Amino acid sequence: MPTVSSEELAAAAGVNSAKLRKDFSYLGSYGTRGVGYDVEYLVYQISRELGLTQDWPVVIVGIGNLGAALANYGGFASRGFRVAALIDADPAMAGKPVAGIPVQHTDELESIITDNGVSIGVIATPAGAAQQVCDRLVAAGVTSILNFAPTVLTVPDGVDVRKVDLSIELQILAFHEQRKAGEEAAADTAAAPAAARRRSAATDQGPDGDVPAVMPA
Amino acid sequence: MPTVSSEELAAAAGVNSAKLRKDFSYLGSYGTRGVGYDVEYLVYQISRELGLTQDWPVVIVGIGNLGAALANYGGFASRGFRVAALIDADPAMAGKPVAGIPVQHTDELESIITDNGVSIGVIATPAGAAQQVCDRLVAAGVTSILNFAPTVLTVPDGVDVRKVDLSIELQILAFHEQRKAGEEAAADTAAAPAAARRRSAATDQGPDGDVPAVMPA
DNA sequence: ATGTCTTTGTGAACGCGTGCACAAAGATTG
DNA sequence: CAATCTTTGTGCACGCGTTCACAAAGACAT
Incomplete structure (x- = not known):
């Protein structure tokens, strides 16, 4: 029976393994201690929970x-x-x-x-x-x-x-791009905004990076 | 000089006015107490910070x-x-x-x-x-x-x-859709996941609602 | 069968962002 | 010019999610 540990999955997804286990526990998905999660059953369970099995x-x-x-x-x-x-x-x-x-x-x-x-x-x-x-x-x-x-x-x-x-995704890229440029020759703005500095260095490709709360529509 | 208060902006954007003021303060954008923010200057400042003024x-x-x-x-x-x-x-x-x-x-x-x-x-x-x-x-x-x-x-x-x-956005809609259906006749799954219940009732249209941390690629 | 080892599931602590509440600041009115 | 009113800017506390850390559970070896 092919299995995966929460540690492996967490590493692959770039998240914390404890969080991943806790999330799985919400789904009622029981793994086996000392072994991990049955891949096939896990996939089925997540698919169903997400509605992937429905038409x-x-x-x-x-x-x-x-x-x-x-x-x-x-x-x-x-x-x-x-x-x-x-x-x-x-x-x-x-x-x-x-x-x-x-x-x-x-x-x-x-x-x-x-x-x-x-x-x-x-x-x-x-x-x-x-x-x-x-x-x-x-x-x-x-x-x-x-x-x-x-x-x-x-x-x-x-x-x-x-x-x-x-265009919002492009705008976010441009925002970061601007910051890259600004760091080399930072004689532009008086002081770079704290909000911008807060950005994490993780290489996430999802639409979840830090974004100002208010953006023009 | 046309101005807006943080309260007006917050109501329009559906966010808390204090958060909005705090965000603006990060940008170094000074409003006038008792009056509000100069609309033109505010727009210019945000535009520049976001990189909208650049080509x-x-x-x-x-x-x-x-x-x-x-x-x-x-x-x-x-x-x-x-x-x-x-x-x-x-x-x-x-x-x-x-x-x-x-x-x-x-x-x-x-x-x-x-x-x-x-x-x-x-x-x-x-x-x-x-x-x-x-x-x-x-x-x-x-x-x-x-x-x-x-x-x-x-x-x-x-x-x-x-x-x-x-397709991810569609999947999120389907996920919520499934929950809507499940609430009427909840004899399907053993117990609805706590993570799903956590969802707020706010009518946000942005890509920031609660989404499981891990989703299949 | 007993002990060891691995990995889960989760209680508890930590950290961070959000929202409250208020003092400071400036406008406005008498 | 003083009093009042409005709105900003921000310290502080609350709440929530993430992470730590560990006991419980099961597999596996001896």
Whole structure:
């Protein structure tokens, strides 16, 4: 039986092993003392807890470059996501296949949601159309929305929205880049902000580094 | 002189006013007691601290759907980013304009970086090509990389990498969605994990909600 | 079967960020 | 010019998550 110790996993993930064990314990996932965790069982348990074993039909609204990129993105299927439909407001797009899936017109939005039992919608429309699309999705029964449009969406209670701003990540990189440059010839600002100095040196690639609490939208 | 109080800003941003004032104090940004912050000066100061006043030339490597979407993304220019070049390995793409910028062949990569003084690179290639592209970017002088390919990149010290996984946000939504469903008919799992219960009820749309520390790559 | 060794699970302490609360500062009014 | 009012800047305490450290548990060897 292949196993892993919390120490090995922690080293690989770059986190503390105690934290990892404690997290696992929340999942009720029991390892074997003196041995570690059964890999297969662990994977199954985490997958189920995260919802990876379920089938999540999603619709993508707004099939421009970004919508098409998302439709083609391979990472979805392996995570339990199934692109149930592609929706666009342009009648010329209707019927045209993208990533093997025919694009449907916005008129069909409500029936698609209902018929497929879709609870997760992805908005990749221009900013101007986002709120309107959002409202229709919610009215049709969608309770989770992933928003790529540069707008803050207003939704009723019980609906989750996550906003992805592609330029924010770039901005964070530029922020660090600026600090790199500033350290060599630091005759620019009066004093480098304490908040900036606080940054850890860990090589994390996740969207969790230290970021000022307030950033312009 | 138009001003804002920390209280107004905090309400708008959905954060605590004391935290906001403390953050501003790190920036050395002095408001006026009894009045608030001079809006214009505040904007200028934050912009400069964040690097928004600088010109950041970036290159995008891999002009598929996603690369094209990024090239067309309007939010970059307003944040001080300038797409200096689009690079693709496909010779058939060379010269073809995307978002008004002619695509150049990978052979030109090094000279483009050098000639334009590019320090930030965006990788939107397939997973297989990402590390190789990354190595060439770094060798040519790039010190910050935004990676959209589903691979963890290995870089030397001093180089920043931020990985954007488009499916992770969906996965987080699905996780919450699963919990919503589980609460209605909670006869599924033995006991819902404490970690999941910890979630706050705030309606934040940012990529900062509570997320398990360890997630499969 | 007993002892040793490894690794888990977790109670307790530590550290850090957030929020409270207030003194200091400046504007404003009488 | 004094009194009052508003809002900043910040010391301090609270709370929460992370980390330490160790007892309990099971495997494995003798």
